[in-house]
Amino acid sequence: MTLSEVLGPPVQRGQVIADLAPDRSPSAAPRLIQLPTAEVDAPRRRLQSLRAGPQRLLGVALLITVWEIASLAGWIRPQDLAAPTSVVSMGAHLLANGTLETALWASLQRVFWGLAVGVPLGAVLAVVAGLSRTGENLIDGNVQMLRFVPIIGLSSLFVLWLGVGETAKISMVAMGVMFPIYINTYAAIRSIDPRYEELADVVGLGRWGRVRRIVLPAALPGFLVGLRMAMAVAWLLLVFAEQINASSGLGYLIVQAQTYFQSNVIVVCLACYAILGLLTDVLVRTLERLFLRWQPGR
Amino acid sequence: MTVTSVSAAATIATDQAVLVRGLRRSFGSREVLRGIDLEIRREEFVALLGRSGSGKSTILRALAGLDKGATGEVFVPRQRSVVYQDPRLLPWARVLSNVVLGLEGEDATSRGRLALDEVGLRAHEDDWPKTLSGGEAQRVSIARALVREPDLLLLDEPFGALDALTRIRMHKLVVRLHKRHHPAVLFVTHDVDEAILLADRVLVLTDGRLSLDLPVQIDGPRLRSDPAFAELRARLLAELGVDELSEGAGPGRGHLHFANPIDVPDSEQEIVT
Ligand SMILES: Nc1ncnc2c1ncn2[C@@H]1O[C@H](COP(=O)(O)OP(=O)(O)OP(=O)(O)O)[C@@H](O)[C@H]1O
Ligand SMILES: [Mg+2]
Numbered sequence: 393m394t395l396s397e398v399l400g401p402p403v404q405r406g407q408v409i410a411d412l413a414p415d416r417s418p419s420a421a422p423r424l425i426q427l428p429t430a431e432v433d434a435p436r437r438r439l440q441s442l443r444a445g446p447q448r449l450l451g452v453a454l455l456i457t458v459w460e461i462a463s464l465a466g467w468i469r470p471q472d473l474a475a476p477t478s479v480v481s482m483g484a485h486l487l488a489n490g491t492l493e494t495a496l497w498a499s500l501q502r503v504f505w506g507l508a509v510g511v512p513l514g515a516v517l518a519v520v521a522g523l524s525r526t527g528e529n530l531i532d533g534n535v536q537m538l539r540f541v542p543i544i545g546l547s548s549l550f551v552l553w554l555g556v557g558e559t560a561k562i563s564m565v566a567m568g569v570m571f572p573i574y575i576n577t578y579a580a581i582r583s584i585d586p587r588y589e590e591l592a593d594v595v596g597l598g599r600w601g602r603v604r605r606i607v608l609p610a611a612l613p614g615f616l617v618g619l620r621m622a623m624a625v626a627w628l629l630l631v632f633a634e635q636i637n638a639s640s641g642l643g644y645l646i647v648q649a650q651t652y653f654q655s656n657v658i659v660v661c662l663a664c665y666a667i668l669g670l671l672t673d674v675l676v677r678t679l680e681r682l683f684l685r686w687q688p689g690r
Numbered sequence: 691m692t693v694t695s696v697s698a699a700a701t702i703a704t705d706q707a708v709l710v711r712g713l714r715r716s717f718g719s720r721e722v723l724r725g726i727d728l729e730i731r732r733e734e735f736v737a738l739l740g741r742s743g744s745g746k747s748t749i750l751r752a753l754a755g756l757d758k759g760a761t762g763e764v765f766v767p768r769q770r771s772v773v774y775q776d777p778r779l780l781p782w783a784r785v786l787s788n789v790v791l792g793l794e795g796e797d798a799t800s801r802g803r804l805a806l807d808e809v810g811l812r813a814h815e816d817d818w819p820k821t822l823s824g825g826e827a828q829r830v831s832i833a834r835a836l837v838r839e840p841d842l843l844l845l846d847e848p849f850g851a852l853d854a855l856t857r858i859r860m861h862k863l864v865v866r867l868h869k870r871h872h873p874a875v876l877f878v879t880h881d882v883d884e885a886i887l888l889a890d891r892v893l894v895l896t897d898g899r900l901s902l903d904l905p906v907q908i909d910g911p912r913l914r915s916d917p918a919f920a921e922l923r924a925r926l927l928a929e930l931g932v933d934e935l936s937e938g939a940g941p942g943r944g945h946l947h948f949a950n951p952i953d954v955p956d957s958e959q960e961i962v963t
Contacts, residue, residue, distance in 0.1 A: 587778055593756055594772045595792035595834070605791060609782040686782045686818045 474656030479663070482656040491645070496664060498640040502558065502633075503626050506565025511622060513566065514573030515615060521574075522581030523607065535574055543568040543625075544632055551637070561633040568629045572621035580614025581607060613687070616680050623672040627665055706765075707732045707842050707874030708753060713762035715748050722748050723760065724898035732841070733872040737885035740895035741930060746878045749895070750846050753876060767842045767874075771835035775847040777827035779819035779834075786815040789834045805837035806830070808870075809863065825856040829863070836867060843873040847880065861887055882926045886919060887912050894929045902929045 426432065456476050462468045463475030470478065486492035517535070520527040547564055554560035584606065592602050634643020642661045649657035708730035715723040722745040730736050740746045751757045752764060754772050779788045790802035806812045809829040819827060828848060835843060845864075849857045865888060868875060879885055885892045886906055894902035904925065908918045927933070 587774075587776075588780065590756055591778050591780075592792070594754060594770075595838070597792045601792060605783065606780065609780070612782075686820065688820045 471653050471655060474654075474659055478656045479659045482654075483660045483663070486657070486660060492660065492664070495640060495642050495645045495661075498638075498644075499630055499634065499642045500668075502561050502641065503565060503630055505562045506626055506630070507569055507622065509562065510566035510569030510626075511573050511619065514570040514618070514622075515577055517570070518574045518577035518581065518615075519603075519607065519611070522578050522611070523603070532578070535571070535578075539571050539575065543571075543629060547633065547636065556637040561630070561638065564633050565626050565629050568625045569622040572625060573615065573618040576614040576618030576621070577611050578614075580611045584610045612683055616676060616683070619679070620673065620676045623676060624669065627669055627672075631665065705732050706730070707734070707767055708876070709763075709765040710753070711763040713749070713752060713760055713764060715745070715752065715757065715760040721898055723752075726762070726895075726898075726900060728893070728900065730842075730874045730876065732874055735868055735875045735877065735888060735890045737877045737879060737889035737892045738895060739879065739882060739885055739892060739926060739930060742880065744895045745898060746880075746895055747846055750844050750876060750878050753842070754844050767840070769838060769840045770842045770844060771838050771840035771873075772844045773828075773831050773835045773846065773848045775850045777819070777824075777831040779822075779827055779830055781819050783819075784815070785811065785817050785819065785822070785830055788819060788830060789837055791834065793837065801837050802833070805833040808836065808867065809833045825852050825860070828852060828860070832863070832867070836871060839871065840873045843875045845875065845877045847878055849884070850879075857884070864888060882923050882930070883914060885926070886922050892922075892926060894926060896929065902926070 459468070459473075460476045463470070463473070463478075468475075474482070483492070517531050521531040521535075522528070543564065546567065547560075550560045550564050550567075554563060588606050588610075589602075592606060597605060630641070631643045631646070634641040635647050638644040642664055646658050646661045649655070649661070706729060708728060710726055710728040713723055713726040713728075714721065726749060728749075738746050738749065748757065748760075750772070752760045753766055754770060755766070779785075780791065783791070786799065786802050786806065789805055790798045793801070803812060803815065806815055809832055811826060811829055811833065814822065814826065814830075819830070822830065828851075832848070849860050852860060861884065864877075875889075877885070877888060886908075889906055892902075892904050892906060893900050896902075902925075904922065906912075906922065908916055908922075912919060914920075
């Protein structure tokens with residue numbers, strides 16, 4: 393088939409292409425559709441939002457039930473994955489004898505100190521690099537290069553330098569946290585509308601005024617995105633660090649359990665991580681709601 | 691270019707707010723301003739017309755002290771304010787904070803409230819800028835300019851993005867504010883009617899030079915139906931290279947056409963919002 397067969401004869405200038413246009417005679421009135429408005433939509437949406445919570449829980453419950461049944465039926469061996477009931481009773485037991493609290497507390501402290509060092513460090517570096525050419529030249533190249541070095545690969549160096557104590561673990565968390573904070577905050581500062589710079593000139597804002605009234609507020613959304621990523625990275629690195637060398641913490645508990653084939657203890661620890669991750673996410677969301685009220689749709 | 695405060699130049703007459711001599715500006719090989727001479731008296735309202743791309747904003751930026759690349763002599767008052775076509779409000783600061791941005795002193799807040807009062811937006815002082823309508827946001831930016839009590843107010847197509855009805859309200863507002871605060875005003879626009887309605891004097895920028903400088907002499911309220919208004923419009927349009935009749939749109943050029951007397955002088959008449 394040739395092209396002209398497909399396309400038909402070429403259209404002449406001024407020719408009316410009647411059969412290409414749909415029938416637009418006045419008798420063919422368009423059918424009207426009702427668009428969703430508040431009244432029309434409200435009952436359905438209320439129902440949806442009412443259902444959302446229970447449905448989510450139901451989903452989780454369903455998974456756990458299947459898991460329990462599979463365990464009871466012997467499809468899953470207990471040494472591979474303990475049944476949910478066994479996990480819960482082990483969790484209760486670990487809580488009762490204080491093992492879980494001690495481990496949690498040790499891990500929480502490490503994450504806290506890692507964040508306490510890494511977050512301000514990343515933020516300050518980003519602000520300095522974002523504000524001055526010199527700062528940018530000195531800092532940004534290094535960070536952009538280092539961010540491609542896997543942090544986990546650096547752990548051996550940290551152990552060489554800092555031994556196996558707390559400092560090595562905290563440093564690793566701090567290091568890992570710094571990058572997402574830096575990269576997102578720096579990008580936010582870089583993308584500030586240059587017209588605000590001119591506005592600052594016109595209203596006579598000084599250097600500190602610019603930082604406080606323009607740069608920092610404009611950087612905040614990026615910083616909070618970085619913070620959320622940082623929280624995830626922090627837990628990830630911590631588990632890793634604790635599994636390599638530690639005598640306390642959730643990661644240590646996991647390694648111990650592994651040695652004694654206690655899959656229920658491992659699952660308890662993993663559940664703890666999941667809960668902590670959720671909690672930190674809620675924390676960042678709350679911060680976002682608090683600080684980004686000016687954004688439409690919040 | 692040197693932007694100098696008036697006080698620094700003893701040679702300048704005391705009733706002058708702006709003195710520009712031989713202002714030139716090139717971008718690459720293109721010379722946009724080829725020797726601008728401009729004087730604006732204190733309290734004078736001057737409109738600057740010109741085609742798109744003729745360099746109006748470039749002049750205004752030079753007077754604002756924002757252009758470091760122009761050459762020539764520029765004398766302006768220390769207190770200057772700029773209103774842009776976009777309101778340029780900081781989205782993360784509430785309306786009142788935007789108005790008093792960069793102001794110092796403990797009375798800043800109360801002065802900011804007064805300025806918001808004047809533009810009829812006192813009730814919105816705690817709003818976020820993104821929740822304002824276009825006209826409201828522009829009024830906030832006018833309040834931000836006013837609160838600095840400028841001796842020179844620079845307006846760069848401030849109502850270009852507003853609808854015809856809002857523009858009429860804004861014109862009244864600007865006239866009223868000018869009567870009350872009497873700054874010298876340089877009002878950049880491409881709307882000939884707007885220029886005639888508001889200004890004491892209209893300048894036209896053509897090919898990098900001020901090619902026309904006309905006083906607006908219309909007694910009483912400025913009505914578009916006034917023959918003097920029509921004559922002035924015809925002259926300005928001709929200077930801008932637009933033949934009014936052949937454009938076919940007639941007076942108002944496609945804008946909503948209202949008899950629009952500027953009749954709100956010193957009275958404390960409220961702009962209905
Ligand atoms: N920063 C810049 N770099 C390069 N060229 C520029 C710059 N600023 C302005 N120009 C050029 O100078 C000319 C005048 O620009 P200007 O913004 O002053 O025009 P204008 O009269 O304000 O136009 P409009 O009515 O469209 O706002 C334009 O051709 C523009 O491209
Ligand atoms: Mg312009």
